[in-house]
Amino acid sequence: MNISLRLALTLGIAVALSGCTSDLVTGGPLIRPGEPQGAIRVINATNGQLHAVLISTCSASTYGLNRLPSGMAIPSGGAYSFTVSAGCWDVSGGTLGVGDARGRIQVAPGRTSSIRIY
Structure with a gap:
């Protein structure tokens, strides 16, 4: 399993057990109150299923x-598709035991931005 996907899953378990909801760990809320919204469309261009899609604000540490x-x-x-606040987002998609791919995307208000996971 890719190290970043393993780290994200491990952090997810740790957060669930600890009750911690730090934006730096969770990636922050997808929709921030009072901000214009857009969408991220994640397209699976792999030969298998994507079991996880991790999305965080570009300023988050994970x-x-x-x-x-x-x-x-x-x-x-x-x-x-995920509804999100407009702005910069980091996206990672992957399959357990296989690996993941990631990228950075800018979402404009009222628009859908697409990212392909290969």
Whole structure:
């Protein structure tokens, strides 16, 4: 498993057990009150399912926690959209035991920005 995905999963377990909700660990809220919104569309361009999509503000120290609904995976060729506040976001998508890919994306108010995970 890729080190960053393993780290994110480990941090997620630690946060759940400790009750800690630091934005630096969780990646921050996807929607910040009072800010204009847009969307991030994650497109799975791999040959397998994406089991985790980590999204964080660009200023966070980690990619945060898995933002997919519990038990969901994005199938090969599929996509999933997340409503977020406009601004800079770091996105990482991966499959447990295989690895992950990541990128940085800028979301404009009222627009959907797409990122492909290869």
